[in-house]
Amino acid sequence: xTQNNQQFDKFSPDMFKIVGNRQDESxxxxxxxxxxxxxxxxxxxxxKLAIFGIIVLVIVTLMAIFVPxxxxxxxxxxxxxxxxxxxxxxxxxxxxxxxxxxxxxWQGARISLFIGITAAVIDxxxxxxxxxxxxxxxxRLDNIMMRIADIxxxxxxxLVVIILLVVLEPxxxxxxxxxxxxxxxxMARIVRGEVLSIKNQEYVLAARTLGAxxxxxxxxxxxxxxxxxILVTMTLTIPSAIFTESFLSYLGLGVPAPxxxxxxxxxxxxxxxxxAPWRLFFPALFISLTIFAFNAVGxxxxxxxxxKLRK
Amino acid sequence: MxxxxxxxxxxxxxxxxxxxxxxxxxxxxxxxxxxxTLAIVGESGSGKSVTSNSIMKLIPQPPGIYAGGxxxxxxxxxxxxxxxxxxxxxxxEIAMIFQDPMTALNPTMRVGRQITEVILKHNKHVxxxxxxxxxxxxxxxxxxxxxxxxxxxxxxxxxxxxxxxVVIAIALAAxxxxxxADEPTTALDVTIQAQILELxxxxxxxxxxxxxFITHDLGVVANVAxxxxxxxxxxxxxxxxxxxxxxxxxxxxxxxxxxxxxxxxNDVKEELRTIPGSPPDLIHPPKGDAFAAxxxxxxxxxxxxxxxxxxxxDTHYAKTWLLHPDAPEVPIPxxxxxxxxxxIKEAQGNGK
Amino acid sequence: MIKYILKRLxxxxxxxxxxxxxxxxxxxxxxxxxxxxxxxxxxxIEAQLNxxxxxxxxxxxxxxxxLIDTVTFxxxxxxxxxxxxxxxxxxxxxxxxxxxxxxxxxxSIGLGILLGVIAxxxxxxxxxxxxxxxxxxxxxxxxxxxxxxxxxxxxxxxGLFPVSGWKGFNYSILPALAIAISHAGFIAKxxxxxxxxxxxxxxxxxxxxxxxxKWTTVFKxxxxxxxxxxxxxxGPLTAGVVTGSFIIEQIFAIxxxxxxxxxxxxxxxxxxxxxxxxxxxxxxxxxxxxxDILYSVIDPRIKLRGAKK
Numbered sequence: 001x002t003q004n005n006q007q008f009d010k011f012s013p014d015m016f017k018i019v020g021n022r023q024d025e026s027x028x029x030x031x032x033x034x035x036x037x038x039x040x041x042x043x044x045x046x047x048k049l050a051i052f053g054i055i056v057l058v059i060v061t062l063m064a065i066f067v068p069x070x071x072x073x074x075x076x077x078x079x080x081x082x083x084x085x086x087x088x089x090x091x092x093x094x095x096x097x098x099x100x101x102x103x104x105x106w107q108g109a110r111i112s113l114f115i116g117i118t119a120a121v122i123d124x125x126x127x128x129x130x131x132x133x134x135x136x137x138x139x140r141l142d143n144i145m146m147r148i149a150d151i152x153x154x155x156x157x158x159l160v161v162i163i164l165l166v167v168l169e170p171x172x173x174x175x176x177x178x179x180x181x182x183x184x185x186x187m188a189r190i191v192r193g194e195v196l197s198i199k200n201q202e203y204v205l206a207a208r209t210l211g212a213x214x215x216x217x218x219x220x221x222x223x224x225x226x227x228x229x230i231l232v233t234m235t236l237t238i239p240s241a242i243f244t245e246s247f248l249s250y251l252g253l254g255v256p257a258p259x260x261x262x263x264x265x266x267x268x269x270x271x272x273x274x275x276a277p278w279r280l281f282f283p284a285l286f287i288s289l290t291i292f293a294f295n296a297v298g299x300x301x302x303x304x305x306x307x308k309l310r311k
Numbered sequence: 312m313x314x315x316x317x318x319x320x321x322x323x324x325x326x327x328x329x330x331x332x333x334x335x336x337x338x339x340x341x342x343x344x345x346x347x348t349l350a351i352v353g354e355s356g357s358g359k360s361v362t363s364n365s366i367m368k369l370i371p372q373p374p375g376i377y378a379g380g381x382x383x384x385x386x387x388x389x390x391x392x393x394x395x396x397x398x399x400x401x402x403x404e405i406a407m408i409f410q411d412p413m414t415a416l417n418p419t420m421r422v423g424r425q426i427t428e429v430i431l432k433h434n435k436h437v438x439x440x441x442x443x444x445x446x447x448x449x450x451x452x453x454x455x456x457x458x459x460x461x462x463x464x465x466x467x468x469x470x471x472x473x474x475x476x477v478v479i480a481i482a483l484a485a486x487x488x489x490x491x492a493d494e495p496t497t498a499l500d501v502t503i504q505a506q507i508l509e510l511x512x513x514x515x516x517x518x519x520x521x522x523x524f525i526t527h528d529l530g531v532v533a534n535v536a537x538x539x540x541x542x543x544x545x546x547x548x549x550x551x552x553x554x555x556x557x558x559x560x561x562x563x564x565x566x567x568x569x570x571x572x573x574x575x576x577n578d579v580k581e582e583l584r585t586i587p588g589s590p591p592d593l594i595h596p597p598k599g600d601a602f603a604a605x606x607x608x609x610x611x612x613x614x615x616x617x618x619x620x621x622x623x624x625d626t627h628y629a630k631t632w633l634l635h636p637d638a639p640e641v642p643i644p645x646x647x648x649x650x651x652x653x654x655i656k657e658a659q660g661n662g663k
Numbered sequence: 664m665i666k667y668i669l670k671r672l673x674x675x676x677x678x679x680x681x682x683x684x685x686x687x688x689x690x691x692x693x694x695x696x697x698x699x700x701x702x703x704x705x706x707x708i709e710a711q712l713n714x715x716x717x718x719x720x721x722x723x724x725x726x727x728x729x730l731i732d733t734v735t736f737x738x739x740x741x742x743x744x745x746x747x748x749x750x751x752x753x754x755x756x757x758x759x760x761x762x763x764x765x766x767x768x769x770x771s772i773g774l775g776i777l778l779g780v781i782a783x784x785x786x787x788x789x790x791x792x793x794x795x796x797x798x799x800x801x802x803x804x805x806x807x808x809x810x811x812x813x814x815x816x817x818x819x820x821x822g823l824f825p826v827s828g829w830k831g832f833n834y835s836i837l838p839a840l841a842i843a844i845s846h847a848g849f850i851a852k853x854x855x856x857x858x859x860x861x862x863x864x865x866x867x868x869x870x871x872x873x874x875x876x877k878w879t880t881v882f883k884x885x886x887x888x889x890x891x892x893x894x895x896x897x898g899p900l901t902a903g904v905v906t907g908s909f910i911i912e913q914i915f916a917i918x919x920x921x922x923x924x925x926x927x928x929x930x931x932x933x934x935x936x937x938x939x940x941x942x943x944x945x946x947x948x949x950x951x952x953x954x955d956i957l958y959s960v961i962d963p964r965i966k967l968r969g970a971k972k
Contacts (some may be wrong), residue, residue, distance in 0.1 A: 397874075
């Protein structure tokens with residue numbers, strides 16, 4: 001382990017002049033720390049499933065935007081060929097009213113995506129407001145607001161939603177209302193948690209002294225800090241909304257004909273299963289694929305943001 | 312002359328990360344004899360925890376890689392052993408005490424069972440009832456009152472200090488020859504710290520166990536260690552007995568450590584010196600002496616070539632070019648020297 | 664413990680009251696009446712029917728009657744199917760749904776935990792990718808679509824299972840699978856992440872340091888702690904199985920309570936809707952209570968609020 005002090009090549013005496021430390025160098029030597037979001041993106045892009053999800057979502061969105069625009073058929077146009085199998089003329093076949101399923105699928109994509117995203121955005125807005133106010137206010141107001149949230153989330157959600165839809169006559173707006181009614185609770189809880197953790201930190205107190213009002217606090221401080229968790233929640237709310245929408249459509253409570261939502265298409269397709277199975281397959285494929293993609297992206301985001309996995 | 316229990320030779324451990332390969336331990340060598348306590352000191356990232364974990368082969372592989380060297384325990388190299396063979400060594404001949412007793416105990420398993428588990432695993436012929444008896448005796452040994460009652464309790468029903476005692480009891484359950492204590496008192500209150508240290512010294516006296524004590528706290532080192540290894544950037548930079556290190560430190564890093572320790576007893580008014588900068592990136596370790604960039608006494612050669620271990624005495628070695636015959640005389644900095652004088656006075660007063 | 668249970672029972676009663684009231688008012692707001700939809704009744708008969716069912720009373724009278732009826736579990740007769748008491752309908756169809764539900768729960772829990780444990784133990788290796796992908800796929804394919812697909816491929820084309828109906832154990836397999844698979848997927852993910860979290864904790868490292876073998880550590884230490892979050896999922900699982908049954912029973916033509924519930928909604932059959940809603944609510948609220956108690960029994964660290972340990 002030890003070396004005999006004499007056993008060296010002779011070094012030039014200059015080598016033993018004291019030169020001191022190199023502090024600026026030392027900083028360079030220390031591991032480069034990457035900015036937070038860059039690291040998140042780096043980790044996210046290593047998740048193959050999540051990247052696949054993003055690709056799927058991009059494709060679906062683009063198709064949803066452009067196919068109905070440029071298709072030769074409109075989604076309600078009846079072509080006179082009923083229950084035709086997929087062919088060169090109709091890539092996904094036709095349904096029992098002679099409508100081209102391909103264009104209907106992408107029209108349905110618009111509806112489902114719209115519903116999903118709107119529901120998620122509403123949940124976001126209500127959730128952030130509710131959670132922030134509750135957290136910032138503290139005390140009794142906080143208590144009451146959270147109790148309400150607890151009760152709302154304890155009530156068997158789907159029962160009430162179904163009944164609500166019965167009452168409100170199926171349609172796009174009622175559907176969105178029904179979907180948003182209890183979804184915001186989760187978001188509110190997360191935001192409130194974030195608020196509580198930063199509420200007493202100095203920069204918040206400082207901002208308040210400087211006269212910042214509540215609104216400013218919410219937008220400038222709370223949201224950025226909770227952004228990660230908010231993003232994940234939103235990304236995972238959308239597939240849940242799409243799922244619920246198709247579920248409700250399946251029950252006959254969905255957006256009425258001739259609007260093509262994936263749920264209604266799947267419902268009709270199921271009835272004609274033995275004669276025209278493609279009428280179920282295609283909407284089924286895209287519902288599943290889209291939900292899968294959102295889930296994969298949401299999970300990927302959550303893993304990428306996980307502080308425990310850092311470093 | 313007591314027997315050599317453990318001999319680590321040129322141990323190298325790497326970690327595969329997504330940023331590159333981290334050389335956490337870069338050629339560490341030391342010995343440990345029966346019945347003695349070796350303290351391994353260093354800051355976070357120095358490699359001390361990795362070294363101690365690697366002795367029991369507790370490093371998850373991947374991402375850890377044993378890149379070289381040998382670990383001779385009672386003459387037998389542990390590095391090539393299979394998991395199954397290591398399982399017979401762990402707990403049985405070498406045991407570990409973890410830093411945070413809160414998380415080191417299974418929260419849903421009764422404490423008694425966590426002790427008997429070790430006994431039964433390594434002593435096949437012992438009955439359940441016998442194991443229970445032994446466990447209760449152990450709880451008593453580590454100073455837990457009402458051990459029969461405590462046997463059936465869960466970890467959350469114990470206070471922090473009590474939990475650490477339980478962890479020690481578990482470590483002792485199979486009569487190991489070597490105890491590795493990884494910062495066992497860092498998570499505890501200062502008063503409890505003292506108790507735990509006393510307990511460990513007590514046990515060592517009774518059963519002649521050897522202890523490797525990992526810590527960043529030099530005060531603890533002075534209290535428990537017979538010999539000390541100072542680690543920096545994955546290497547041992549100074550190695551000697553407690554007296555060597557405290558009365559005659561030779562490596563500038565050791566000076567820095569001694570200088571940054573708050574000294575409550577010395578009357579001399581002194582500034583708390585910190586060592587500026589941070590440890591180097593171990594994915595691309597620096598060319599020469601790893602400490603050079605933070606070393607105010609660094610020489611040109613420190614940036615070119617890594618120093619070998621120079622011998623200061625039979626027991627004392629330091630890895631610094633300052634000990635080369637051609638190097639200038641660099642005395643121990645004043646502040647540190649004053650501290651040392653303070654220690655000497657104190658020791659004389661205590662009759663050490 | 665008793666105090667805690669009583670407190671929870673209190674909350675359950677409040678929640679039930681709210682549900683029942685909400686249901687009532689929603690029904691009041693709903694357009695149409697059960698008699699207007701299908702057959703064309705001459706107005707006098709319709710008026711008579713309305714009178715018989717008290718539908719022409721002011722709402723607060725109806726509300727009072729309704730509350731009294733509910734408390735005495737008198738849900739009257741179905742408005743659509745004359746002479747069929749709601750309670751009878753529930754009693755007849757519930758056992759079927761119960762069987763289906765229990766089968767589905769066993770499959771989701773068993774399959775879910777199995778997949779999750781395998782994925783965690785072979786982390787980042789092939790079995791992990793396989794199990795995780797299966798889990799995510801399971802979550803993504805809605806149960807009713809899965810049902811349709813299974814009906815088509817497994818029953819219709821391959822003839823391995825009956826397509827629909829309820830005449831024996833064989834008939835329950837596809838529907839139970841259809842309901843269970845997405846929950847199995849979720850449980851698999853939950854189990855996997857919980858196992859991974861526990862595996863990297865200090866006490867597992869300590870178990871290794873004690874010389875405990877790899878598999879022994881998993882079964883005696885990691886698994887038990889990892890399954891705790893799964894227990895908390897049992898509540899939502901019950902709810903999910905219940906709602907899953909609504910559609911699945913329709914698709915597979917199973918005469919369960921779910922099917923009746925859905926039909927009663929389409930028919931605006933108020934009495935059945937009310938009765939079934941109350942019934943379901945009671946089950947779900949109690950399920951959550953039972954799960955909470957179960958959890959506190961399993962995890963020694965939990966002290967229920969208002970309970971003495």
